[in-house]
Amino acid sequence: MNDKLKKLYELKNELDYRRPLNQGEIKRIKENYIIKNTYNSNAIEGNTLTEMETRVIIETGITVAKKTLREHLEVKNHAEALFFIEDLKKDVLSEYDIKSIHTIILDGIDRANAGKYRSVDVRIGGATHDVTAAHLIEQEMSDLLTWYSSETVTIDRIIEFTCKFINIHPFIDGNGRTSRLLTNLELLKLGYPPITILAVDRLEYYLALDKSYYRDYEEAYDFYYNCMIESINEYLSFTANPRK
Template structure:
């Protein structure tokens, strides 16, 4: 594992040496990425829009006939949330409870009653080996997680730290809905802030992604499986960017 993290460090240094990037090219790459990650992150949660339909909504403002309004709002909310984390990262904003709730408010734009608010009912995650804490335990659990993350960020590679944060955040499951999308946005917020590229966890890899959580809870909270998955995506993104710039 240390080998791929070392490779990522080297690729990040190389990418930095090639900057500044062409602004129009950078915008094109980012816009493409946002369409794809919006599609994938929503599809993982059951959104029925295809990649092409997602692109039409975001690029052309087209409404897809016979697709639910909620699916459209999920796409628009996720896009807005992604631009929000880019802005936060550009100002090096810390990861706080307020940030988490603000991102969730954008993600859950279709649910006025619950957006940006911790759940007030117990929940179970279908197929998961872990039961999230009772509602009254959610605020202190999030507060403690943020403190732990600050410590991890000082002692671990950023990919190890964000993997641990993501696993613990989803285990807390602080919201009634939108936890997965919010968690993946928080993961990318921290990667961008630390000089790396955002990663797009693919819908086609959802089984592998879900398995990371089961592995974590059955192997004494060992985050290695998710670290490997994030590292694989990060390495691919860095190599792709470098290849495009060098051409």
């Protein structure tokens, strides 16, 4: 077994040992995660709001001077989507769930395309390959979900699903944010804490996704394992150790 995957299972066992967490621990973890995840996921896509500004918008609703309406909506929508996926944890992933998450992400930003597959061909900037042609998206998304549900869902299967989704690139905008939310939704179903991909790791993240197009998932596995280890360690730092 991969050493990082083994470490991941050990940390998950430790977290399970400390469960159930008390309400105070859960509140602190969730507040921290929503701000950190929203800031980083939006920053990866070019949102210029700082983490502190993101916190102010989420916690108070106050607007930040000299920042666009779109950037404010990206914060509000992403935070709302994080709460929304909590309600989907008991369901098998469906096309409806994917489109619903995307609808929230683009709410007030691009209502015409929110929750709808793109009808035009696009390219991912910097990618070494094309993404799925618009007329094939419906079928490829159907095939992706059929493949995903055809076997027991594992960490590696979630990572591969994320990569395949990005390489289809089904929406005109919001694919990255939607994919990261889907990853976390599926990790939550397995009992793992959600992860945050940091904006400073954007290049490594993009390179791993690009390689996955050629069915080389090793860098993607490694990248996501690291994110998951970091996330569980962060959760453990917020919780009491019953062995003490």
